Amino acid sequence: VTVEIITIGDELTSGSSQDTNATFIAQQLHTIGIEVVKITTVGDDTEKIVDALRNAQQKVGCVIVTGGLGPTVDDITAKAAAEALRRKLVLNKIALKAMEERFKKYDRKMSPNNVKQAYLPSDSTIIPNPIGTACGFYLARSNTLFFFLPGVPREMKRMFEESVIPIIKREQPETTIVSSCVLKIFGESESYCDQVLSDLIKSEKEVAFAFLPHYPEISLKLTMRGKDGKYIEKKLKTLERKIKTKKYLGDVIFGKDEETLEEVVGKLLRSKGATISIAESCTGGLITHRLTNAPGSSDYLERSLVVYSDKAKKELLKVPASILKRHGAVSKEVAESMAKGVKSLSKTTFGLAVTGIAGPAGGTSEKPVGTVFISFSHKRQVITQKCSFYGDREQMKFMTSQYALDILRKYLIKD
Amino acid sequence: VTVEIITIGDELTSGSSQDTNATFIAQQLHTIGIEVVKITTVGDDTEKIVDALRNAQQKVGCVIVTGGLGPTVDDITAKAAAEALRRKLVLNKIALKAMEERFKKYDRKMSPNNVKQAYLPSDSTIIPNPIGTACGFYLARSNTLFFFLPGVPREMKRMFEESVIPIIKREQPETTIVSSCVLKIFGESESYCDQVLSDLIKSEKEVAFAFLPHYPEISLKLTMRGKDGKYIEKKLKTLERKIKTKKYLGDVIFGKDEETLEEVVGKLLRSKGATISIAESCTGGLITHRLTNAPGSSDYLERSLVVYSDKAKKELLKVPASILKRHGAVSKEVAESMAKGVKSLSKTTFGLAVTGIAGPAGGTSEKPVGTVFISFSHKRQVITQKCSFYGDREQMKFMTSQYALDILRKYLIKD
Numbered sequence: 020v021t022v023e024i025i026t027i028g029d030e031l032t033s034g035s036s037q038d039t040n041a042t043f044i045a046q047q048l049h050t051i052g053i054e055v056v057k058i059t060t061v062g063d064d065t066e067k068i069v070d071a072l073r074n075a076q077q078k079v080g081c082v083i084v085t086g087g088l089g090p091t092v093d094d095i096t097a098k099a100a101a102e103a104l105r106r107k108l109v110l111n112k113i114a115l116k117a118m119e120e121r122f123k124k125y126d127r128k129m130s131p132n133n134v135k136q137a138y139l140p141s142d143s144t145i146i147p148n149p150i151g152t153a154c155g156f157y158l159a160r161s162n163t164l165f166f167f168l169p170g171v172p173r174e175m176k177r178m179f180e181e182s183v184i185p186i187i188k189r190e191q192p193e194t195t196i197v198s199s200c201v202l203k204i205f206g207e208s209e210s211y212c213d214q215v216l217s218d219l220i221k222s223e224k225e226v227a228f229a230f231l232p233h234y235p236e237i238s239l240k241l242t243m244r245g246k247d248g249k250y251i252e253k254k255l256k257t258l259e260r261k262i263k264t265k266k267y268l269g270d271v272i273f274g275k276d277e278e279t280l281e282e283v284v285g286k287l288l289r290s291k292g293a294t295i296s297i298a299e300s301c302t303g304g305l306i307t308h309r310l311t312n313a314p315g316s317s318d319y320l321e322r323s324l325v326v327y328s329d330k331a332k333k334e335l336l337k338v339p340a341s342i343l344k345r346h347g348a349v350s351k352e353v354a355e356s357m358a359k360g361v362k363s364l365s366k367t368t369f370g371l372a373v374t375g376i377a378g379p380a381g382g383t384s385e386k387p388v389g390t391v392f393i394s395f396s397h398k399r400q401v402i403t404q405k406c407s408f409y410g411d412r413e414q415m416k417f418m419t420s421q422y423a424l425d426i427l428r429k430y431l432i433k434d
Numbered sequence: 435v436t437v438e439i440i441t442i443g444d445e446l447t448s449g450s451s452q453d454t455n456a457t458f459i460a461q462q463l464h465t466i467g468i469e470v471v472k473i474t475t476v477g478d479d480t481e482k483i484v485d486a487l488r489n490a491q492q493k494v495g496c497v498i499v500t501g502g503l504g505p506t507v508d509d510i511t512a513k514a515a516a517e518a519l520r521r522k523l524v525l526n527k528i529a530l531k532a533m534e535e536r537f538k539k540y541d542r543k544m545s546p547n548n549v550k551q552a553y554l555p556s557d558s559t560i561i562p563n564p565i566g567t568a569c570g571f572y573l574a575r576s577n578t579l580f581f582f583l584p585g586v587p588r589e590m591k592r593m594f595e596e597s598v599i600p601i602i603k604r605e606q607p608e609t610t611i612v613s614s615c616v617l618k619i620f621g622e623s624e625s626y627c628d629q630v631l632s633d634l635i636k637s638e639k640e641v642a643f644a645f646l647p648h649y650p651e652i653s654l655k656l657t658m659r660g661k662d663g664k665y666i667e668k669k670l671k672t673l674e675r676k677i678k679t680k681k682y683l684g685d686v687i688f689g690k691d692e693e694t695l696e697e698v699v700g701k702l703l704r705s706k707g708a709t710i711s712i713a714e715s716c717t718g719g720l721i722t723h724r725l726t727n728a729p730g731s732s733d734y735l736e737r738s739l740v741v742y743s744d745k746a747k748k749e750l751l752k753v754p755a756s757i758l759k760r761h762g763a764v765s766k767e768v769a770e771s772m773a774k775g776v777k778s779l780s781k782t783t784f785g786l787a788v789t790g791i792a793g794p795a796g797g798t799s800e801k802p803v804g805t806v807f808i809s810f811s812h813k814r815q816v817i818t819q820k821c822s823f824y825g826d827r828e829q830m831k832f833m834t835s836q837y838a839l840d841i842l843r844k845y846l847i848k849d
Binding site: 030031032033034035036037038039041042043044045046047048049054055056057058059060061062067071074208209210211213214220229230231232233234238240297299302303304305306307308310311312314315316317320321322323324325326327328330331335365377378379380412413416 | 446447448451453457463469472473474489505508547587588714719722723726727729732735738740743745794
């Protein structure tokens with residue numbers, strides 16, 4: 020079975036709302052080995068809906084439609100479906116009864132508009148909606164199965180999982196297993212990774228490689244299909260280990276699947292029983308915010324100081340006034356003094372500090388906007404890296420936090 | 435001119451990535467009065483891309499395609515475009531030169547894979563990419579104009595705004611003006627706002643009202659179409675003023691259009707010549723991160739302390755050990771002491787402090803996960819609010835930062 024998803028609504032074609040329904044359905048189908056060949060979005064327009072439904076009928080075995088089942092005048096999906104699939108629009112008594120019961124339960128009065136929602140194409144089977152008014156329905160036409168679901172994401176999701184997935188699985192008892200894993204990369208370009216892995220990509224015929232950019236990170240997705248789950252799992256694990264060796268991508272891979280860089284750094288700190296304190300200038304708290312997104316981060320994060328002013332740098336971190344004066348707040352010397360200062364004052368294993376010019380103002384020819392110094396202090400050692408970023412203020416903040424966390428990660432895996 | 439958007443990528447049809455490109459393009463076209471009649475998404479498959487391009491050619495005057503222009507093997511859009519539009523795939527010297535210059539500028543080596551990116555359908559015109567490697571291109575076929583852009587959102591957006599919009603506008607000199615403004619709401623529900631505004635929504639026939647939830651905020655979008663730009667502007671301004679009066683939504687509206695809550699707070703602080711210092715516990719730097727996203731925030735943000743440990747609260751903010759012991763770190767008393775402490779130590783006009791349990795661990799029956807105290811200190815006054823949030827850790831952090839910034843905003847507009 021191949022599937023087309025059709026999402027309906029003026030709010031989608033006008034760009035007012037993000038279409039999260041298609042993504043959700045595609046993802047759900049992908050995990051049970053069913054391929055979505057096309058996603059089509061049209062506005063609340065009978066002709067365009069009819070056209071989309073008829074086109075889909077010629078190409079796929081299953082069509083999943085969302086949106087346009089509500090009570091208002093612009094909800095015309097049921098009518099358009101009847102026209103496209105050459106059925107009559109009739110009052111469905113089961114749908115009406117379900118609706119009446121729902122209104123009774125919540126002690127609300129049913130409006131004539133709601134009755135409209137019970138008019139469905141003839142021979143439709145109802146898909147119950149446990150958390151909303153609009154029923155869904157499905158029907159077959161020349162070997163193609165059409166499912167119609169409301170557009171409200173939480174109702175659609177629940178109905179899709181509880182009713183649509185079981186019907187699709189029944190229609191296709193022999194489902195293929197699709198297993199995939201995502202390796203997360205930071206610090207190298209997509210074309211570099213592609214080239215380094217080119218012999219593997221060519222030789223591993225059973226596995227599909229896909230690079231998905233999530234700037235500034237890249238996700239490398241490995242996907243495998245088949246019947247033998249155990250074989251697939253083993254194969255993917257072996258391949259993952261191979262890619263992580265120095266010959267291929269090595270420590271450019273920082274994590275797997277849903278893992279974030281900050282979670283990886285947190286796990287490394289915890290596994291070493293280490294603590295950290297941070298002094299942030301240009302990132303304005305972002306590094307700490309990211310690290311504290313991980314539950315239990317209070318185990319290793321002792322404190323963090325956002326020292327935006329020179330006064331705060333002097334008072335809180337004991338950065339000498341002479342260094343600030345001689346080298347300026349954005350300098351290697353100040354970054355080092357901040358990292359050492361925050362570590363010794365907080366008595367933590369590590370100290371991390373950043374200072375830079377996030378812009379848009381404040382740049383000079385010598386130190387343009389985007390100049391950042393990242394300093395990392397451990398025992399008597401201080402490592403400082405100068406970076407030059409481009410982009411807007413928020414990108415610059417994010418890139419700085421990303422590099423700072425990655426410097427920490429690389430130190431921790433080698434330490 | 436009517437438009438179809440075609441987005442290409444296996445990551446879209448498999449549900450791995452949300453398609454934000456189509457939404458962005460639809461939104462941009464909507465504001466200049468151009469209708470998107472369809473959005474089509476297909477995977478990285480030559481046959482399906484060709485099919486989608488040929489279908490679109492029959493229906494619309496303009497097709498905007500994103501994705502599949504990268505250097506890797508699964509990037510096949512240029513090849514499929516050549517096939518669909520019956521052109522040869524030829525090395526475009528302008529595209530190659532632009533790429534070579536880019537690599538030279540960043541002192542990186544160009545790989546043979548990158549050269550592939552310069553092979554485009556014959557008679558294509560280049561769309562420059564100022565921030566990435568992949569050029570875009572456009573060409574006409576039987577009265578339909580086809581634009582091809584990379585799938586990386588920030589590159590696509592920039593190229594669309596700088597190059598595609600001007601070309602489309604030139605093709606269609608007599609456009610209807612569609613003007614809209616967005617009023618941003620925090621602190622009331624959509625149904626409350628709908629009810630309060632019901633008489634306005636009914637009486638203002640020329641203006642379309644739409645509520646777009648952006649949890650925890652709501653955007654109220656007012657849209658008006660017509661030929662007379664001045665009349666539309668005036669009408670929308672008058673309506674905006676009306677909605678902002680106490681009779682309607684009042685100060686529940688915190689901002690307009692792209693304005694963020696943190697920008698609004700920043701502007702208010704600057705206009706009063708006030709400074710602020712912040713002590714964050716459960717938000718882990720998020721409040722400060724948000725405030726420092728606004729350029730020039732160093733004018734009012736003096737410093738911020740992320741005091742995750744009790745030790746840091748005592749050492750940095752002089753929170754008395756007795757208060758911590760008696761009331762616990764998450765308490766009204768500690769929040770007040772933190773707000774007063776950070777203000778007096780930093781010598782700022784205002785002090786803001788939050789302490790709470792972001793979870794998932796750390797809750798008790800008396801103080802469950804989601805219990806948060808927000809304290810705000812000015813002169814001798816301290817205002818403290820207790821909140822109870824639900825959701826996951828990141829939602830809790832965000833809601834706390836949102837309430838804290840909104841408390842600050844409401845104080846500043848009344849002060």
